[in-house]
Structures are given as C-alpha cells and as structure tokens.
Amino acid sequence: MSSARKSNMIVEHLRRAQMKELLAERKRLDGRGLTESRPIKIETNVIKKANGSALVTLGNTQVIAGVKVETDEPYEELPDKGLLICNAEVLPLASAYAEPGPPDEDAIELARVVDRGIRESEMIDLKKLVLIEGQKVYAVFVDVGVLNVDGNLFDATSYAVVSALLTAKLPKLEVKDGKIVDTGKLMPAPIKTVPVSVTMVRIGDTIIADPTSEEEACMDARVTMTTDADGHVCAVQKGGTGTFTVEQIHHVVETAISKGEEIRPIIKKVTESG
Amino acid sequence: MKVLGKLINEQGIRTDGRRVDELRPIKIEVGVLKNADGSSYIEFGKNKIVVAVYGPKEVHPKHMALPDRSVLRCRYHMSPFSVEERKNPAPSRREIEISKVTREALEPALMLDDYPRTAIDVYIEVLQADGGSRCAGITAASVALADAGVNMKDLVASCAAGKVDDTIVLDINDEEDKEGQADMPLALLPNLNQITLMQMDGILAKDEYKKCLDTAIEGCKKVYQLQKEALMKKYFGTEIEVGNLA
Numbered sequence: 001m002s003s004a005r006k007s008n009m010i011v012e013h014l015r016r017a018q019m020k021e022l023l024a025e026r027k028r029l030d031g032r033g034l035t036e037s038r039p040i041k042i043e044t045n046v047i048k049k050a051n052g053s054a055l056v057t058l059g060n061t062q063v064i065a066g067v068k069v070e071t072d073e074p075y076e077e078l079p080d081k082g083l084l085i086c087n088a089e090v091l092p093l094a095s096a097y098a099e100p101g102p103p104d105e106d107a108i109e110l111a112r113v114v115d116r117g118i119r120e121s122e123m124i125d126l127k128k129l130v131l132i133e134g135q136k137v138y139a140v141f142v143d144v145g146v147l148n149v150d151g152n153l154f155d156a157t158s159y160a161v162v163s164a165l166l167t168a169k170l171p172k173l174e175v176k177d178g179k180i181v182d183t184g185k186l187m188p189a190p191i192k193t194v195p196v197s198v199t200m201v202r203i204g205d206t207i208i209a210d211p212t213s214e215e216e217a218c219m220d221a222r223v224t225m226t227t228d229a230d231g232h233v234c235a236v237q238k239g240g241t242g243t244f245t246v247e248q249i250h251h252v253v254e255t256a257i258s259k260g261e262e263i264r265p266i267i268k269k270v271t272e273s274g
Numbered sequence: 275m276k277v278l279g280k281l282i283n284e285q286g287i288r289t290d291g292r293r294v295d296e297l298r299p300i301k302i303e304v305g306v307l308k309n310a311d312g313s314s315y316i317e318f319g320k321n322k323i324v325v326a327v328y329g330p331k332e333v334h335p336k337h338m339a340l341p342d343r344s345v346l347r348c349r350y351h352m353s354p355f356s357v358e359e360r361k362n363p364a365p366s367r368r369e370i371e372i373s374k375v376t377r378e379a380l381e382p383a384l385m386l387d388d389y390p391r392t393a394i395d396v397y398i399e400v401l402q403a404d405g406g407s408r409c410a411g412i413t414a415a416s417v418a419l420a421d422a423g424v425n426m427k428d429l430v431a432s433c434a435a436g437k438v439d440d441t442i443v444l445d446i447n448d449e450e451d452k453e454g455q456a457d458m459p460l461a462l463l464p465n466l467n468q469i470t471l472m473q474m475d476g477i478l479a480k481d482e483y484k485k486c487l488d489t490a491i492e493g494c495k496k497v498y499q500l501q502k503e504a505l506m507k508k509y510f511g512t513e514i515e516v517g518n519l520a
Contacts, residue, residue, distance in 0.1 A: 002347065002348045002349065002370070002373035002374045002376070002377045105370050105371070105373070105374045106374075108367045108370045108371055108374075109371050109374055109375075111367075112367060112368075112371050116475050119475075120475045120476055120477065121477070122477075223472070228477070230479075231479075231480065232477045232478060232479050232480075233474065233477075233478050233479075233480070233483050234475070234476065234477050234478075235474060235475050236458070236472060236473055236474035236475075237375075237472075237473050238375075238378075238469070238470075238471060238472040238473065239374075239375070239378060240378060241377075241378050241381040241382060242382060243382045243463065243466075243468035243469055243470050244468065244469045244472070245467065245468055245469070246467070246469070246487065246488075246491065249469060249472065249487060250484060253480055253483055253484070254480075257480060
C-alpha cells in the first residue's frame with residue numbers, strides 16, 4: 001500500500017527555508033543555473049559479457065545499465081513485435097537509506113517511467129526484432145542498477161538505458177527450416193530515435209532541472225518529460241505531493257524540449273565513438 | 275507501438291457514439307458502505323469502482339505515525355474478474371505505481387496537518403475495468419474523503435484526454451487507449467486550478483500537448499460538477515441547485 005515516507009522534518013524545514021531564499025535570487029546550493037544539468041559522463045561497453053552496457057555519472061549520481069538478448073514468444077496481442085523489457089533497481093550499496101529486498105514503490109515507479117520513455121518514443125523498431133511472426137522474437141532486456149544516489153535517478157537511468165541500447169550488439173539470428181540458427185554475426189539494435197528524459201522539480205515558485213538529493217528532499221512536486229528527436233513529448237510523469245499550475249506545465253514542456261536538444265548530442269557523440 | 279485505426283468517423287463521432295469533447299456517462303453515489311468512515315461508488319463508462327476511506331485513525335504499525343500530520347495511505351486494486359483475462363490478485367507493478375500517483379494526486383487536497391499522529395486509509399477497488407480507471411478511482415476517492423469528513427481544501431476531479439486519429443479527444447476509452455496515439459490522465463483541484471496528477475504516454479507535439487492539457491482540464495471541471503451533485507444529493511437532498519453553491 002502506498003504511503004508517505006517518514007523524513008527528518010526539522011532539518012528538512014530549515015533547509016527548505018534556506019533553499020527557497022537562495023532560489024529567490026536564482027541561485028542553487030552548488031552554484032548551477034536553474035535549468036543547468038550537472039556534468040554528464042557516459043562510458044559505454046563497460047561490461048563485456050553484456051550485449052551492450054553503459055555507466056552514467058550525473059554529478060554524484062551513478063547508474064549502470066546492461067543489455068541482454070534472448071529469444072522468446074511475442075505477446076499474444078502483438079505478434080509482429082519483439083520484446084523490450086526495461087527494469088531498474090536501487091542497489092543497497094547506493095545509499096545509507098537503500099535496503100535489500102523487493103523493489104519499493106519508488107523503484108517500481110523509476111523502472112516504469114524510464115521504460116515508458118523508451119517504449120513510447122519507439123526508440124527501438126520492435127517490428128525488426130521478429131524471427132517467426134507470432135512464435136519467436138528477440139527479447140531485449142535492459143537492467144539498470146543504481147550505484148550511488150544523489151538525486152534525479154530518472155534521467156541518469158534513462159541516459160544509461162539509451163546509451164546501452166545505442167551501443168548494443170545483438171546476435172544475428174536466422175530462421176532455417178523453421179529453426180532459429182545463430183549466424184555468429186552481430187548487428188546493432190534497430191534504432192529509430194534517441195529519447196531524452198528531463199526531470200524538473202518545483203520548490204516554492206521556482207522550477208529547477210536535474211535536482212540533487214538535497215533539492216529533492218525540499219521539493220513540492222516533480223515532473224519528468226521525455227522528448228524524441230523531433231521535439232515531440234512522448235512520456236510524462238508528475239510525482240511528489242505538491243501541484244503544478246497550467247503555466248508551470250507550459251514552462252516545463254518548453255524546458256524539456258530545449259534541454260532535450262542540448263543533451264541528445266552528448267549521448268549521440270559518446271555512443272558513436274564508443 | 276500504436277496503430278492508426280478509424281476511431282473517429284467523418285461526422286466526428288467516436289466508436290462509442292461520443293463527440294470528441296464528450297465524457298462517457300458518469301454516475302457517482304456517496305456512502306455506499308456501512309463500515310467505512312466515508313465511501314463512494316462510481317460508474318465511469320464501463321468502469322465500476324468502489325472506494326472506502328477509514329480514518330483519521332490510529333496508525334498501525336505505530337512507527338509510521340508522524341508527529342505533525344496524518345499519514346495518507348492508498349491502495350488501488352483490481353479485482354481478478356474486473357478484466358477480460360483473470361488478473362492475479364497480488365498487487366502488480368502497475369497497481370503499485372497507480373497507488374503511488376493516486377496518493378500524490380489526493381494529498382494536495384487534504385489538510386493532513388489537522389490530524390497529527392493518525393492515518394487515513396483509502397481503498398480503491400476496481401470491480402470492472404474500462405480505460406481511465408485511475409482517473410475514475412481518484413474522482414471517487416476524493417468524494418469518499420469528503421464523505422468521511424476529512425478537512426479538504428478542494429475536491430480532486432480527474433479525467434484523461436488524448437490523441438486519436440490525429441485529433442485531441444476528451445476521456446479516452448479502452449479501445450482508444452490501445453489503438454490511439456496518446457493518453458494523458460490528469461487530476462485537478464478545480465477551485466485552486468492546480469494539477470495534482472499528470473501522466474502521458476504516446477507522442478504529442480508541443481502545441482498538441484498544450485491542447486490536450488486544456489481539454490483534460492475542461493473534462494475535470496465537468497467531472498467536478500458531478501462530484502458536487504453526488505455529495506449534495508446525499509447531504510442536502512436533490513432539490514438544491516448545485517450551480518448556486520459553486
């Protein structure tokens with residue numbers, strides 16, 4: 001059952017007051033601009049046993065994504081499409097507050113929001129991952145482990161998944177006499193677009209992008225928007241116990257599109273050379 | 275992922291006979307469960323959902339209690355018989371996510387500071403599912419919270435808009451959700467004009483996004499009228515003109 005998390009209220013209230021004062025002067029604790037991201041570092045092909053992998057560092061937030069490819073039966077209602085399954089887990093080593101055990105609602109939301117961004121943008125052409133229609137298709141699994149938590153897990157996880165998929169090498173399988181044969185060759189995943197997730201939080205009347213853990217602890221509400229290469233919005237999730245006005249949402253859409261254009265080349269550059 | 279079909283005909287009529295800006299038939303009843311402190315039942319198209327509110331009450335387990343406010347807890351659950359193929363009754367990842375966004379959609383309307391060291395439990399049971407069950411659940415839950423007498427700043431009205439056959443339409447049904455191009459569930463505090471739930475999947479250009487948002491907001495305002503009527507009917511009888519009390 002979903003319920004609010006217990007937090008250290010007194011410290012939180014004090015820090016929130018301080019942060020609001022700073023934000024009123026358009027300043028952040030770490031000196032960044034309001035919509036400025038922390039440095040993004042992406043390393044690809046870090047795991048040789050995986051079909052694709054990426055280690056993403058966003059400030060002090062660090063996540064690793066690995067792609068594994070299998071074959072499976074397609075979903076009954078989508079016989080002409082391959083499978084793409086995206087999962088995320090906050091590992092117990094990632095923070096003093098993370099614990100082992102089944103994923104909690106925050107981890108489930110993280111995985112589902114990142115999956116939605118990849119799926120709805122149609123980043124991977126799933127029609128090209130069919131071996132025998134209705135019977136055998138490629139099943140692409142992308143698993144993410146959060147290694148260090150310092151805010152904005154949504155974007156770090158999304159960049160890791162996108163980078164791992166962009167550099168993934170899938171086994172080239174063929175159908176011979178109704179049987180699946182591995183040709184021993186490799187092929188890239190059928191990529192159609194590069195989705196970019198941009199997360200913003202509202203603290204008081206100010207909206208900031210790429211929040212740290214400290215900023216997230218003070219936030220009223222959060223929104224994550226994923227845009228594709230055409231600048232179209234393809235997935236949105238509002239979170240947090242506060243609200244947004246229509247004007248704030250309009251501002252957020254503009255920022256998500258412009259920041260998407262700024263971050264997309266960074267991901268593309270790394271994955272083309274890697 | 276989504277296929278373009280013929281979901282809107284030349285006259286602008288959708289597969290279930292609605293216009294593009296029309297809601298499905300909605301029926302809301304208040305106080306349907308004897309044991310609950312507040313309850314409601316909603317039919318929203320083919321959705322049939324019952325909601326119970328228990329609380330403010332003592333918190334169990336005790337360590338969850340907060341010294342300065344009440345803890346809101348929500349459970350969105352689908353009955354195994356509510357969908358075509360039997361659904362495993364264990365909470366799915368989808369239900370866990372919906373429980374979370376539902377809580378976050380309702381919490382801004384509640385004055386939780388008024389009830390320190392207590393819990394308010396909201397149980398949403400989907401007996402029959404159609405498209406838009408999370409919106410219908412939130413709409414009914416907010417009425418049930420009002421029925422329970424929990425102090426509130428506003429009701430929470432919820433409704434989705436989306437894109438079908440390249441057209442922005444109000445209140446996506448099951449078929450349109452599966453075959454359409456985008457779906458945007460929204461929840462609104464209608465008097466404070468604040469958005470408490472916003473999700474979206476599909477593909478929308480910037481201007482379409484804004485139009486979709488405006489369409490959903492108009493829908494929420496219509497839903498709000500029905501919520502008020504339902505509460506008025508229970509507490510004041512039917513003869514009071516709802517419009518005068520807005």
